[in-house]
Amino acid sequence: MPDTSPLQQxxxxxxxxxxxxMPASALEGIDESTWVDVIQKMDEVYSQLxxxxxxxxxxxxxxxxxxxxxxxxxxxMSDVLLVCNERGVIEETNAALCELVGRTDAxxxxxxxxxxxxxPLSVERARTVLGNTNPARRGExxxxxxxxxxxxxxxxxxxxxxxxxxxxxxxxxxxxxxxTAEIKRAYHELRSAHEALKRxxxxxxxxxxxxxxxxxxxxxxxxxxxxxxxxxxxxHALSRYSNRLRAYLAAVHAGEPAEQLQxxxxxxxxxxxLDDLPSLIEGTLEGAQRTADIxxxxxxxxxxxxxxxxxxxxxxxxxxxxxxxxxxxxxxxEMRWQPGPPLxxxxxxxxxxxxxxxxxxxxxxxxxxxxxxxKLVSIETEVVENCVRLHLRxxxxxxxxxxxxxxxxxxxxxxxxxxxxxxxxxxxxxIVEHHGGVLSVCNQIDAGAEFLxxxxxxx
Numbered sequence: 001m002p003d004t005s006p007l008q009q010x011x012x013x014x015x016x017x018x019x020x021x022m023p024a025s026a027l028e029g030i031d032e033s034t035w036v037d038v039i040q041k042m043d044e045v046y047s048q049l050x051x052x053x054x055x056x057x058x059x060x061x062x063x064x065x066x067x068x069x070x071x072x073x074x075x076x077m078s079d080v081l082l083v084c085n086e087r088g089v090i091e092e093t094n095a096a097l098c099e100l101v102g103r104t105d106a107x108x109x110x111x112x113x114x115x116x117x118x119x120p121l122s123v124e125r126a127r128t129v130l131g132n133t134n135p136a137r138r139g140e141x142x143x144x145x146x147x148x149x150x151x152x153x154x155x156x157x158x159x160x161x162x163x164x165x166x167x168x169x170x171x172x173x174x175x176x177x178x179x180t181a182e183i184k185r186a187y188h189e190l191r192s193a194h195e196a197l198k199r200x201x202x203x204x205x206x207x208x209x210x211x212x213x214x215x216x217x218x219x220x221x222x223x224x225x226x227x228x229x230x231x232x233x234x235x236h237a238l239s240r241y242s243n244r245l246r247a248y249l250a251a252v253h254a255g256e257p258a259e260q261l262q263x264x265x266x267x268x269x270x271x272x273x274l275d276d277l278p279s280l281i282e283g284t285l286e287g288a289q290r291t292a293d294i295x296x297x298x299x300x301x302x303x304x305x306x307x308x309x310x311x312x313x314x315x316x317x318x319x320x321x322x323x324x325x326x327x328x329x330x331x332x333x334e335m336r337w338q339p340g341p342p343l344x345x346x347x348x349x350x351x352x353x354x355x356x357x358x359x360x361x362x363x364x365x366x367x368x369x370x371x372x373x374x375k376l377v378s379i380e381t382e383v384v385e386n387c388v389r390l391h392l393r394x395x396x397x398x399x400x401x402x403x404x405x406x407x408x409x410x411x412x413x414x415x416x417x418x419x420x421x422x423x424x425x426x427x428x429x430x431i432v433e434h435h436g437g438v439l440s441v442c443n444q445i446d447a448g449a450e451f452l453x454x455x456x457x458x459x
Contacts, residue, residue: 077094077095077096078096078178079096079176079177079178080093080094080096080097080100080146080156080175080176080177080178080179081093081094081096081097081174081175081176082097082113082116082174082175082177083163083172083173083174083175084113084130084172084173084175085171085172086130086170086171086172086173087130088112088113088114088126088127088130089110089111089112089113090108090109090110090111090112090113091109091172092109093105093108093109099149100146100148100149100154100179101116101146101147101148101149102148102149102150103149113126113130113175114126114127116146116147117144117145117146117147118145118146118147118153118154119145119153121145122143122144122145122146125142125143125144126144129142129160129173130173133170135160135162135170136162137161137162138161139159139160139161139162139174140159140160141157141158141159141160142158142160143155143156143157143158143180144156144158144177146177154179154181155179155180155181155184156177156178156179156180157177157178157180157183158175158176158177158178159175159176159177160173160174160175161173161174161176162174201430204427227286227287227288227290227291228287228291231284231287231288231291234280234281234283234284234287235284237276237280238277238280238281238284241273241276241277241280244268244269244270244273245268245270245273247264247268248261248264248265248268248270251264309346309347309348309435310346310347310348310349311344311345311346311458312344312345312346312347312348312349312352312458313342313343313344314343314344314345314352314381314388314390314455315339315340315342315343315381316349317349317352317353317356318337318339318356318379318381318390319339320353321353321356321357321360322335322337322360322379324357325357325360325361325364332374332375333364333367333368333375333377334374334375334376334377335360335376335377335378335379336376336377336378336379337378337379337380340381343381343383343388343457344457344458345388345435345455345456345457345458346435346436346456346458347435347455348435351431351434351435352431352435352455354427354428354431355428355431355432355439355453358424358425358427358428359392359428359451359453360377360392361424362424362425363377363392363394363396363449364377366394366396366397366448366449367394367395367396367448374395375395376394376395377392377393377394377395378391378392378393378394379391379392380393383457386456386457386459387454387455387456387457388454388455388456388457389452389453389454390452390453390454390455391450391451391452392450392451392452392453393444393448393449393450393451394448394449395447395448396447396448396449397447397448398443398444398447398448398449399441399443399449400414401443404441404442404443407425407441408425408426408428408429408439408441409426410426432453432455435455435456436455436456437453437454437455437456438452438453438454439451439452439453439454440452440454
């Protein structure tokens, strides 16, 4: 306050007052100590007034800082903010809303919320929120369409929170909204990228499967050679038999005497042909069926697997994996497995077969590189609670401790260049995880590595 304020002037002692300025009562016998007490009280009141004034100025400064802080927060918000009363009349906005609708805060203040809504459905939703007499304190979300500066519809995702007075009565609503056009565009881009990633992953899975299939070409050729050779031998025999039957039928149709026909029948061994024909035909059909089964098995393994999961007997998967790996196995390679009761799991037979073939192929490669005379891989299965556990062990050198944590990493391999892609175990890990299972690895105490495959039982 200015220095000329009466309250800030120094107090005056009663004794210093001129005689003519002293109160009349002082002249009537009131002593000076009484006036000193009065002046001291005036000094105390004055000091209290000064302290209150300073405290008030401090509170005003703090209030102004708080207002500036709140204003800066509202201005910095990227989400639009709108505060209205119970009738929908706008009482407060922020810079984001003003920028979106192309109007100033002064122009929006006192107008109706419904003037900003771009369609009747948004108006109806807003009326429902404002008309709710018992709203939740946490508010509720709804989608609205606002008019932008060009009077175009802009979708926003709004959270509507009731504003309550000290008495507990609802006095308005706070709308905090975020334009969703950019979010939806980003979501669609993310979804497209996800779909592309899924396609690439499926193609990678299929490529690795075909690489596994390529390692079995020699065994498959041997497998096909047996039934095809069997069929070819039978067909050649049938060709010779058909020539003899044709010659015999020609003599019959020519009307040759019975004695000559009987002699010709014995010479051509017609009775032997007739006895041998059923077995030749049956063997030919069996060889053709075996060839068809091999081809169908290869087609099932190499085909792209559907997303649907069906009950699969894990024993059949193990049997087929051992069959195919055994066809291309190195000499003296032994696989021990004793099938037990059906082990039904939910999944894709082709993908699970790929996992088992990858594990068996890696075990075969490990034992072959170790140079042992007896190359052994064993498979054991057990049921623990609602889970099937498959233990696959080999008697190779095991896995180096520094490599154990990287076995399932993509493109990680310890094989020479050209001998491995580093994708087999990584893809196998993903397949098992997609089936709701777990694939892990450790070294055995004596020697060799052990892979543990856990899959949930099918209910």
